[in-house]
Amino acid sequence: xxxxxxAADPAAPQLPQQLTSWDSVASPLEDDAQWWQxxxxxxxxxxxxxxxxxxxxxxxxxxxxxxxxxKAGVVNCVFEDVNLANVFAQDCRMRRTSVTSVRGTGLxxxxxxxxxxVFRDCRLDLAGFRFSRFSHVVFDNCRLSGADFTAADLSGxxxxxxxxxxxxxxxxxxxxAVLRHCTLAGMRGVDGLRGASxxxxxxxxxxxxxxxxxxxxxxQDQAGASRMPELGGFPDDRAPVLLASWRGNRAFQAxxxxxxxxxxxxxxxRKMAA
Numbered sequence: 276x277x278x279x280x281x282a283a284d285p286a287a288p289q290l291p292q293q294l295t296s297w298d299s300v301a302s303p304l305e306d307d308a309q310w311w312q313x314x315x316x317x318x319x320x321x322x323x324x325x326x327x328x329x330x331x332x333x334x335x336x337x338x339x340x341x342x343x344x345x346k347a348g349v350v351n352c353v354f355e356d357v358n359l360a361n362v363f364a365q366d367c368r369m370r371r372t373s374v375t376s377v378r379g380t381g382l383x384x385x386x387x388x389x390x391x392x393v394f395r396d397c398r399l400d401l402a403g404f405r406f407s408r409f410s411h412v413v414f415d416n417c418r419l420s421g422a423d424f425t426a427a428d429l430s431g432x433x434x435x436x437x438x439x440x441x442x443x444x445x446x447x448x449x450x451x452a453v454l455r456h457c458t459l460a461g462m463r464g465v466d467g468l469r470g471a472s473x474x475x476x477x478x479x480x481x482x483x484x485x486x487x488x489x490x491x492x493x494x495q496d497q498a499g500a501s502r503m504p505e506l507g508g509f510p511d512d513r514a515p516v517l518l519a520s521w522r523g524n525r526a527f528q529a530x531x532x533x534x535x536x537x538x539x540x541x542x543x544x545r546k547m548a549a
Contacts, residue, residue, distance in 0.1 A: 285411045286391040288351045288371050290331050304342075340378075400438075425464070444468060460484070 294314040302310060304319055308327040315334040321341035328348045335355040344364040354374045361381040368388040375395045383403040390410040394417050403423040413433045422442045429444075431451040438458045445464030449471040459473070460480045465488050473481070486493050 283411055285393050285413055286371050288331075288353055288373055290333060290351065290353065294331075294333055304339075420458075424467070430470075 291312055294312050297313045297315040302308065302313065304322045304324050304327060306325050306327065308324060310329040310332050313332045315332055316336050319337055319339045323343040324347065325345040326347065329352055331351045333353045334357055338358045339362060340358045340360040342362045344362065344367055347364065347367045349369045349372055352372045354377050356376045359377055359379040359382050363383045364387060365385050366387060367384065369392055371391045373393050374397060377397045379397055379399045379402050381401050382399060384407055385403060386406040388408050389412050393413045393415065395415045397417045399417055399419050399422055401421045402419065404427050405423055405425045406427065408428045409432050411431065413435065414437050416436045418438045419442055420438050420440045424442065424444050424447050426446040428448045429452050430448055433453045434457050436456045439462060440458050441461040441463065443463045444467030447464065447467035449468055452471040454471060454473045454477055456474065457477050458480060459477055462481065462484055465481065465484055483493060
């Protein structure tokens with residue numbers, strides 16, 4: 276069988292060199308608003324707005340938290356250091372956009388479209404993307420613990436160095452998706468991972484979750500632990516053995532065997548977004 280080619284990188288946003296400073300009085304975020312080539316900084320507010328469009332805008336150091344949006348469009352935009360916590364967005368679309376260092380705890384993007392978007396160094400814990408469709412999307416070094424991807428189409432999406440502990444993937448579509456150097460402990464809906472690619476070291480943190488999904492009871496044999504094969508690929512020169520501890524929402528932990536004996540430590544790749 277021919278190997279499926281890797282998904283294309285997301286198309287970068289295209290912004291003009293000169294942007295107009297946003298005036299909250301002249302161009303408030305409201306129903307049917309049209310934001311075009313604006314530099315938006317400051318407090319936008321917890322606004323209820325429907326059918327607005329933002330195109331070729333840079334939104335930086337802005338507070339848009341707790342907004343309620345419906346059928347809105349974001350195209351060719353850049354979000355930098357923006358507060359999107361607890362925003363509820365229904366039937367919205369985001370295309371050709373970069374999202375960097377954004378706080379999106381509790382963000383709900385339901386039944387939406389996300390295409391050609393890079394999320395980098397974002398805090399998206401407890402965010403919801405239920406029933407949304409993703410295409411050419413990358414999550415890089417993002418905190419997605421407890422995020423809800425129920426019934427989302429994540430085909431070809433790349434998760435790089437992300438914390439996905441306790442994330443939900445029930446009934447998700449992940450054909451061609453890639454999970455690399457991610458924390459996967461406590462993930463729910465592992466059947467939704469069918470068709471995805473997971474690195475061998477990441478797979479260790481799924482051991483107990485997969486066993487539970489298959490109805491397998493795993494018992495810990497302390498006497499046999501020292502005889503288990505050593506595996507490489509961890510960011511230090513000591514050798515972890517294949518024995519993980521999964522306790523609900525806790526991060527992946529592995530016993531590290533060194534000269535002083537075995538000790539427990541957490542590992543989730545490089546430092547996550549704060």
